[in-house]
Amino acid sequence: xxxxxxVPVVYLVLRALEADPATxxxxxxxGQTLRLxxxxxxxxxxxxxxxxxxxxxxxxxxARTDLPGRRLFSLLGVLPLAxxxxxMAYALMGATGRSGMLATLAGIELxxxxxxxxxxxxxxxxxxxxxxxxxxxxxxxxxxxxxxQAQALGMSRGKVxxxxxxxxxxxxxxxxxxxxxxxxxxxxxxxxLMRYDTFSYALYVQYTTSFDRIYAAWLALMLLALTxxxxxAEARLLRGLLYHRAGSGGAAxxxxxxxxxxxxxxxxxxxxxLVAGVAVGLPLAATGFWWLEGSYLAAATVGAGDxxxxxxxxxxxxxxxxxxxALLAVPVAYLSVRRPxxxxxAAERTAYFGYATPPLAMALALIFFTLRxxxxxxxxxxxxxxxxxxxxxxxxxxxVRAALYQAPxxxxxxxxxxGRGPVEAFFATxxxxxxxxxxxxxxxxxxxxxxxxxxxxLLSPTGFRPLAVSAWGYAEEALFAQAAxxxxxxxxxxxxxxxxxxxxxxxxxxx
Amino acid sequence: MLLxxxxxxxxxxxxxxxxVQDVDLGIEESEIFAILGPSGCGKTTTLRLLAGFERxxxxxxxxxxxxxxxxxxxxxxxxxxxxxxxxxxxxQDYALFPHLSVLENxxxxxxxxxxxxxxxxxxxxxxxxxxxxxxxxxxxxxxQQQRVALARALAQRPPVVLLDEPxxxxxxxxxxxTRDRVRQRFKDAGTTALLVTHDQQEALSFADRVAVMKGxxxxxxxxxxxxxxxxxxxxxxxxxxxxxxxxxxAEGEEAETPLGxxxxxxxxxxxxxxxxxxxxxxxxxxxxxxxxxxEVVDRAFKGHDITYRVAHPDGAEYLVHxxxxxxxxxxxxxxxxxxxxxxxxxxxxxxDLQTGEANFGKAN
Numbered sequence: 001x002x003x004x005x006x007v008p009v010v011y012l013v014l015r016a017l018e019a020d021p022a023t024x025x026x027x028x029x030x031g032q033t034l035r036l037x038x039x040x041x042x043x044x045x046x047x048x049x050x051x052x053x054x055x056x057x058x059x060x061x062x063a064r065t066d067l068p069g070r071r072l073f074s075l076l077g078v079l080p081l082a083x084x085x086x087x088m089a090y091a092l093m094g095a096t097g098r099s100g101m102l103a104t105l106a107g108i109e110l111x112x113x114x115x116x117x118x119x120x121x122x123x124x125x126x127x128x129x130x131x132x133x134x135x136x137x138x139x140x141x142x143x144x145x146x147x148x149q150a151q152a153l154g155m156s157r158g159k160v161x162x163x164x165x166x167x168x169x170x171x172x173x174x175x176x177x178x179x180x181x182x183x184x185x186x187x188x189x190x191x192x193l194m195r196y197d198t199f200s201y202a203l204y205v206q207y208t209t210s211f212d213r214i215y216a217a218w219l220a221l222m223l224l225a226l227t228x229x230x231x232x233a234e235a236r237l238l239r240g241l242l243y244h245r246a247g248s249g250g251a252a253x254x255x256x257x258x259x260x261x262x263x264x265x266x267x268x269x270x271x272x273x274l275v276a277g278v279a280v281g282l283p284l285a286a287t288g289f290w291w292l293e294g295s296y297l298a299a300a301t302v303g304a305g306d307x308x309x310x311x312x313x314x315x316x317x318x319x320x321x322x323x324x325x326a327l328l329a330v331p332v333a334y335l336s337v338r339r340p341x342x343x344x345x346a347a348e349r350t351a352y353f354g355y356a357t358p359p360l361a362m363a364l365a366l367i368f369f370t371l372r373x374x375x376x377x378x379x380x381x382x383x384x385x386x387x388x389x390x391x392x393x394x395x396x397x398x399x400v401r402a403a404l405y406q407a408p409x410x411x412x413x414x415x416x417x418x419g420r421g422p423v424e425a426f427f428a429t430x431x432x433x434x435x436x437x438x439x440x441x442x443x444x445x446x447x448x449x450x451x452x453x454x455x456x457x458l459l460s461p462t463g464f465r466p467l468a469v470s471a472w473g474y475a476e477e478a479l480f481a482q483a484a485x486x487x488x489x490x491x492x493x494x495x496x497x498x499x500x501x502x503x504x505x506x507x508x509x510x511x
Numbered sequence: 512m513l514l515x516x517x518x519x520x521x522x523x524x525x526x527x528x529x530x531v532q533d534v535d536l537g538i539e540e541s542e543i544f545a546i547l548g549p550s551g552c553g554k555t556t557t558l559r560l561l562a563g564f565e566r567x568x569x570x571x572x573x574x575x576x577x578x579x580x581x582x583x584x585x586x587x588x589x590x591x592x593x594x595x596x597x598x599x600x601x602x603q604d605y606a607l608f609p610h611l612s613v614l615e616n617x618x619x620x621x622x623x624x625x626x627x628x629x630x631x632x633x634x635x636x637x638x639x640x641x642x643x644x645x646x647x648x649x650x651x652x653x654x655q656q657q658r659v660a661l662a663r664a665l666a667q668r669p670p671v672v673l674l675d676e677p678x679x680x681x682x683x684x685x686x687x688x689t690r691d692r693v694r695q696r697f698k699d700a701g702t703t704a705l706l707v708t709h710d711q712q713e714a715l716s717f718a719d720r721v722a723v724m725k726g727x728x729x730x731x732x733x734x735x736x737x738x739x740x741x742x743x744x745x746x747x748x749x750x751x752x753x754x755x756x757x758x759x760x761a762e763g764e765e766a767e768t769p770l771g772x773x774x775x776x777x778x779x780x781x782x783x784x785x786x787x788x789x790x791x792x793x794x795x796x797x798x799x800x801x802x803x804x805x806e807v808v809d810r811a812f813k814g815h816d817i818t819y820r821v822a823h824p825d826g827a828e829y830l831v832h833x834x835x836x837x838x839x840x841x842x843x844x845x846x847x848x849x850x851x852x853x854x855x856x857x858x859x860x861x862x863d864l865q866t867g868e869a870n871f872g873k874a875n
Contacts, residue, residue, distance in 0.1 A: 410606035413564050416593040417600035418620030418667065425594070428619075432610040 086189025138172030294481030321388030403437025599664035
């Protein structure tokens with residue numbers, strides 16, 4: 001499996017090194033590259049800033065005040081995960097502009113969103129839950145005694161927030177921020193729809209429009225290097241951050257909630273309502289609007305048959321990928337839990353690396369690899385299935401790992417003492433306990449693969465048009481009505497994914 | 512010897528101190544043997560080495576003359592995996608299979624045998640669990656789970672059953688009762704058992720012989736009476752119960768001590784460290800002839816006996832355990848009267864004394 005990740009990257013490097021130094025210098029060290037780097041960094045920084053501005057106050061309102069409807073708002077803070085970035089971008093584009101939803105229904109004519117502003121909004125509203133969830137959990141977990149102690153030492157409430165609360169949120173901020181940064185670096189759907197030049201978008205354009213794929217290979221490598229730098233920086237920043245309670249002065253109490261007052265309570269409801277409206281309400285409304293528009297314009301409609309074909313295509317890739325990922329997850333999780341060694345840890349790391357790798361770079365590496373080494377695999381469903389399995393392996397490992405912790409090694413040893421060999425002992429005792437975790441793993445990978453875009457776009461066999469590719473293809477040509485039914489189906493699958501996530505979270509807490 | 516180990520050594524990481532070092536053990540047929548030691552002393556690792564869950568770095572294990580494991584002979588190295596050793600094992604947390612019923616758990620080791628179900632039912636009946644065969648392990652109390660684990664291990668009639676802290680998960684009242692019942696059952700059936708525990712009461716009352724372990728090594732092996740009454744080392748003396756320690760000058764069979772001239776357990780010369788259990792001392796009212804009377808500083812009445820703390824003019828305090836009819840009050844002048852020879856502890860242990868409490872061993 002580690003081979004499955006490492007070998008294609010080697011081919012990517014080989015391909016990139018084919019150019020002679022002179023053309024290379026010409027090709028790579030030009031203004032274009034610098035501009036792409038600037039755009040990518042600018043977008044990443046902007047999304048980080050905007051998601052923080054959304055998440056921090058919202059997390060604080062939910063965790064530390066008596067805001068009415070906190071549970072509902074918390075749910076609304078997770079639901080945006082059900083709207084993939086490219087659907088969010090599609091919704092923003094479909095809502096604005098002269099013939100957009102806002103203009104048609106309310107007479108509000110905004111210029112159609114595109115470029116930096118469009119990408120920034122679409123990415124921020126579809127990824128902020130990663131940060132919101134982390135910050136909310138951290139704010140809830142803070143020991144209130146620390147704040148009281150600071151107040152007792154003469155600090156004002158405001159100072160306490162800056163000097164005691166905020167520093168303690170750093171690990172949560174780093175964890176959520178990392179997910180968002182990886183997401184933005186890997187994003188292709190949003191930047192392509194908004195036509196904002198980043199590494200991913202340029203890579204795709206280079207790959208599809210130009211014969212020379214060396215520059216595409218270099219862009220992929222630079223994107224990989226940027227991702228690696230982010231992961232490295234994260235590891236450095238996290239080192240030595242141990243902020244759990246020191247000492248044992250009894251159990252920690254839940255934090256005190258600030259009373260907002262009668263009017264304040266309702267005023268404070270406004271910002272979260274607005275965020276939820278944009279992040280959840282808008283995509284649903286815009287997709288619904290264009291779907292209805294489509295049914296008026298009979299000529300432009302996409303038939304139910306087209307949607308079903310796309311659904312079948314998506315499932316044909318997602319289902320075997322889910323099975324394969326779960327199959328790979330069992331030995332990886334088992335070895336890393338039961339026989340921790342540098343080798344097994346490395347195997348697990350690769351799984352997470354597959355998750356962090358920008359999907360376009362991964363797709364390109366796989367293309368070079370298959371063209372050179374196994375041409376028979378190029379443009380086959382098998383390759384797409386394999387790519388999905390590698391990309392979403394980390395999602396499959398989580399639940400299996402959690403289930404393994406419920407099955408202590410003593411069980412296998414007991415079976416061994418009762419006369420069963422190692423393999424038989426595993427299947428008689430541990431495997432039955434993994435079943436539930438495996439079902440969850442399969443479901444996670446299946447639902448993720450159902451809405452995946454960039455891998456499907458580059459690796460699909462000819463004539464294969466899964467849901468995501470269809471929705472994106474129509475949206476890219478501004479055929480919003482045609483894209484709508486596909487987008488709706490994708491939202492439904494993503495909502496199932498989030499539902500599963502919430503259910504599993506509840507299970508874990510209930511235990 | 513039914514189960515025999517020689518020179519067992521296990522190191523978890525190269526360069527680390529061995530978790531188990533040079534351990535020799537021999538368990539006789541129908542014997543109940545206990546390995547006793549504080550947590551981290553290597554007792555559980557020893558048990559796991561015998562069961563085959565761990566591979567030793569050196570040493571041998573034999574069962575009834577058959578070589579189970581030989582890590583000494585280089586090329587002729589031999590290791591029988593746990594499933595081929597047919598030893599019964601009872602885990603501290605019982606390790607019941609949560610997806611199987613009580614009966615399926617008990618029958619797990621009998622797979623493929625024609626009378627598996629009947630034998631599992633028989634094993635459950637012997638531990639008093641008849642009628643619960645179809646329950647899930649989750650639906651049982653801690654005591655019942657422990658009995659299922661025992662029935663599962665005994666159902667395949669192992670030559671030796673190994674038990675890793677099997678009673679530590681039970682509350683105090685149930686523990687005593689279960690222990691007594693299990694011991695009775697083992698004795699009735701002639702079961703050979705090896706138990707690992709950190710509870711000295713449990714080891715002393717449950718086992719026929721006890722090995723006391725510390726830092727990966729066995730310090731002393733003997734009957735409960737031997738290890739309690741004649742500890743070989745300071746550690747054994749303190750770990751098995753409270754004791755009074757005295758430095759003194761030995762002259763052959765006797766020694767001059769703050770409590771007067773005492774008889775010794777064995778002949779010695781020069782400075783020695785002596786151990787005197789509180790119940791081997793008694794108190795007398797200080798007569799006028801007493802040269803150095805002590806004073807009762809504290810008394811704890813426990814029903815069947817009383818523990819006195821007596822301050823001696825030499826500056827030390829002594830613990831004295833008397834039957835409850837010997838009554839003194841705080842402040843009484845008393846004389847400490849030894850009733851048994853003082854035990855001479857092995858040299859080399861005096862250094863340990865600086866770290867421990869001077870006078871009292873581990874509290875009961």
